[in-house]
Amino acid sequence: MAISTQAQTSVRHPSLEDVDPFIGTESTDLPAPRGLAATWWWPKPQVGNTHPGATSPLGMVSACAYSGAYPTGYGRYGKNTQGVPEQIFDRLEASGFTHFQQSGTGMIRKYYNYVRVTPMIQPLDDLGQSWALTQEEAHPGYYAASLDTGIRCEITVGEKVAVHRYTFPESRSARVVVDLTCGGLAIDRSRTVPLRAQVEITGRGQAQGTVVVEGVPLSFYLEVDSPGWRQMLWHDRRLVDGGTRLDLDSIRHTTLRAFGLVFLGPATAGQSVEVRIGFSLRGQEQARANLERECDLGRPAFDRVHIATSERWADHLGRIQVEGGTPARRTVFSTALYHSLIKPCIADDESPFWPYGGPFAYDICTMWDIYKTQLPLLEAIAPDRAVDLMESLIRVCEEEGNFPIGYRMARGADRFFRQGSALVHTALADIHALGIGDLDWAWALVHMDDDLRRQYGEDFLDKGMVHPITHTLDLAFAHHCTARIARALADDDLGRSLAERSGNWVNAFEKDSGLLHDSTFYEGGKWNYSFRLMHDMAARIGLAGGDAAFIAMLDSFFGRGAAPVRQPGLAPSPEEMAAGYALNRFEGLNNEPDMEVPWAYHWAGRPDRTAEVVHSALTWQFGTGPGGLPGNDDSGGLSSWYVWASLGLFPVAGQNLFLIHPPAFSRSVMQFSQGELTVETSGHVETPISSDGLDEEPPVQYVQSATLDGKPLSGPHVPAHVLHRGGRLHLRLGPEPTSWGQNVRPPSLSD
Structure with a gap:
């Protein structure tokens, strides 16, 4: 927008009022739990690692204040992998505002924060210093804060654009500086250095450029409304007088000198400057086209982009509506749904790695985090984007030879393979069963089958078991998922051979203990991984000695009757961590391997036990305020768990199945892929959560009976494709x- 004497008032949408983007931005700060939750031990970082910046649903661009802290660039914490995070800054501060942040992740070694924009009234030599950040405000699609220099800063984003608005105090020399060398974090081994760059001034208040970072050509087209201000290039903190273009090749850590753009001139008190940036991974012309499509070139855009993004958020968040609940519970739920829809980034026609169009998905950080909870949520309420995600992953497999476990804005589908094997297969199997989208399933099957032979898959084929032993479970289940698609496509021979190898999951278990064999385990132990929801749970319970023995194992795992435990503190010692792991205890919602375990009780005829565990987790492990998450949100995987748990439904990834438990709300309405599903209750009693101020565990409720569209359900489960059609549960x-749910168990392969 043109320079004005007063910043515009931010726009709020009524349906977004319950969302608090600050939840999860600081270390965990929840009341001491009671009951079952007091016995759970949390090994991983006690911090959500989220940021409050401006985002668009599953969009390409985010923007937030930048301090260089771990892992999003926002906040005050250093790198940590366990216990309470250590503060590296004494205050909340920022050196500017960057783009492309992670959300809730941990150690992923790619932290973006490209293109730092800094409003200043100091000389260019002061670029890079940080100023205190105050008066923060955030809601979906909008972030604002004040620097202690007196500058008010507002940011909104579209799907592929960011718009900044800075309101200055009176100054003879105000400026907006664009630093094209910023990237990564201000901690050891986390900085990003561009390999090549080109930037040019193309007209008054206009510039464009490309910075190649970690093998990705990030292009931008930029407009700054600053009539009467000068615009110049700068290099090594010195103005390039009269220059309109910089070309820098073969940049190295040792030769890097900061460079970028500066717009400078006098400002009157209350004067605002708008910065509009279009981004693309396919060149400057496409970046310009993206900006023009969302902003209209040369015209004020902040409020229009903000309104459009708010409406997109209102549409996405409105696909699940709940009734009842305390204000605290509603805030936590709405924010969890919001966090579930930030990542992955799905950018249409933006792949820098293949020449044809179609969706390009990145920031899948990682499948290990999201395949059990977040992908089923996208399949339900954003099915078109879920299909686009799978189409993109098939393209990645074509180009790189692997389905990724994690995929970022760079090549590298083989990264994160230690976490898991062949996890994409679960989502593909569910999407096929649901009948959504128009994927080429014959072509998808080719890649699914080929992927089973890669990484640990080769040993699995030869030996029927691999170490780490958890990959045996992954690969066996992926064979099962692929076999279902092969049979549906009438490839009976392939389906038969895949199904036979899917039975090798039994090789992962000890016959005497009913637990997994000793092995190495990624962020957990054998107990954490021993209760996964496999495709033949009846046989798995048989390995444990039957229902009673299996229930006793689960009861021990969940700490029934055990004494409360102490959580790891700041910089916990190896001895403290070893003692915690030796508990063989549920790690709460602080760790991915445990996420689906509460529902293992369903196959043993004890859905009441599931109700008790889920109730305790919803009560004590989530709350309002910046410390309201028990651990890393992991790109929305944790928040998606909270959404499903609150709704009374849990998806069993890859099995076309939902499990039923008591919901936290009296009624909910969900826009599923093929119809509207209403979950309603009778006899529901509102219960508070920890943030409401609790002195003891509130009472648990249990499902007494269930009907779907008026017809009784004899068991605590429903096929996913049935619920996706909508109806009334x-x-x-x-x-x-x-006795409901005790005798009729969810399906198992050997039933």
């Missing part, structure tokens, strides 16, 4: 367990 709740 009625749950009658009560204060005591009944």
Whole structure:
């Protein structure tokens, strides 16, 4: 927008009022739990690692204040992998505002924060110093804060654009500086250095350029409304007088000298300057086209982009509506749904690695984090984007030879392979079963089958078991998922051979203990991984000695009757961590391997036990305020768990199945892929959560009976494709367990 004497008032959409983007931005700060939750031990970092910056649903661009802290660039914490995070800054501060942040991740070694924009009233030599950050405000699609220099800063984003608005105090020499060399974090081994760059001034208030960072050509087209201000290039903190273009090749850590653009001139008190940036991974012309499509070149854009993004958020968040709940519970739920829809980034026609169009998905950080909870949520309420994600991953497999476990804005589908094997197969199997989208399933099957032979898959084929032993479970289940698609496509021979190898999951377990074999385990132990929801849970329970023995193992794992435990503190010692792991205890919602374990009780005929565990987690492990998450949000994987748990439904990834438990809300309405699903209750009793101020565990409710569209459900499960069509699920709740769900178990392959 043109320079004005007063910043515009930010726009709020009524349906977004419950979302608090600051939840998860600081170390965990929850009341001491009671009951079951007091016995759970959390090994991983006690911080959400989220940021409050401006985002668009599953969009390409985000923008936030930049301090260089771990892992998003926002905040005050250093790198940590366990316990309470250590503060590296004494205050909340920022050296400017960057783009492309991670959300809730941990140690992924790619932290973006490209193109830092800094409003200043100091000389260019002061670029890079940080100023105190105050008066923060955030809601979906909008972030604002004040620097202690007196500058008010506002940011909004579209799908492929960012718009900044800076309101200055009176100054003879105000400026907006664009630093094209910023990237990564201000901690050891986390900085990004561009390899090549080109930037040029193309007209008054206009510039464009490309910076190649970690093998990715990030292009931008920029407009700054600053009539009467000068615009110049700068290099090594010195103005390039009269120059309109910089070309820098073969940049190295040792030769890097900061460079970028500066717009400078006098400012009156209350004067605002708008900066509009279009981004693309396919060149400057496409960056310009992206800016023009979302902003209209040369015209004020902040409020229009803000309104459009708010409406997109209102549409996405409005696809699940709940009734009842305390204000704190509603805030946590709405924010969890918001966090679930920030990542992955899905950018249409933006792949820098293949020449044809179509979706390009990145920031899948990682499948290990999201395949059990977040991908089923996208399949339900954003099915078009879920299909686009799978189409992009098939393209990645074509180009690089692997389905990725994690995929970032760079080549490298083989990264993160230690976490898991062949996890994409679960989402592909579910999407096929749901019948959504128009993927070429014959072509997808080719890649699914080929991918089973890569990495640990070769040993699995030869030996029927691999170490780390958890990959045996991954590969066996992926064979099962692929076999289902092969049979549906009438490839009976392939389906038969895949199904036979899917039975090798039994090789992962000890016959005497009913637990996994000793092995190395990624962020966990054998107990954490021993209760996964496999495709033949009846046989798995048989390995443990039957229902009673399996239930006793789960009860021990969840700490029934155990004493409260102490959580790791700041910089916990190896001895403290070893003692915690030796508990063989549920790690709460602080770690991915445990996410689906509460529902293992369903196959043993004890859905009441599931109700108790889920109730305790929803009560004590999530809250309002910046410290309201028990651990890393992991790109929305944790928040998606909270959404499903609150709704009374849990998706079993890859099995076309939902499990039923008591919901936290009296009624909910969800826009599923093929129809509207209403979950309603009778006998529901509102219960508070920890943020409401609790002195003891509130009472648990249990499902007494259930009907779907008026027809009784004999068991605590429904095929996913049935619920996706919509309908009315009625749950009658009560204060005591009944026999419902004890005799009719969810399906198992050997049934």
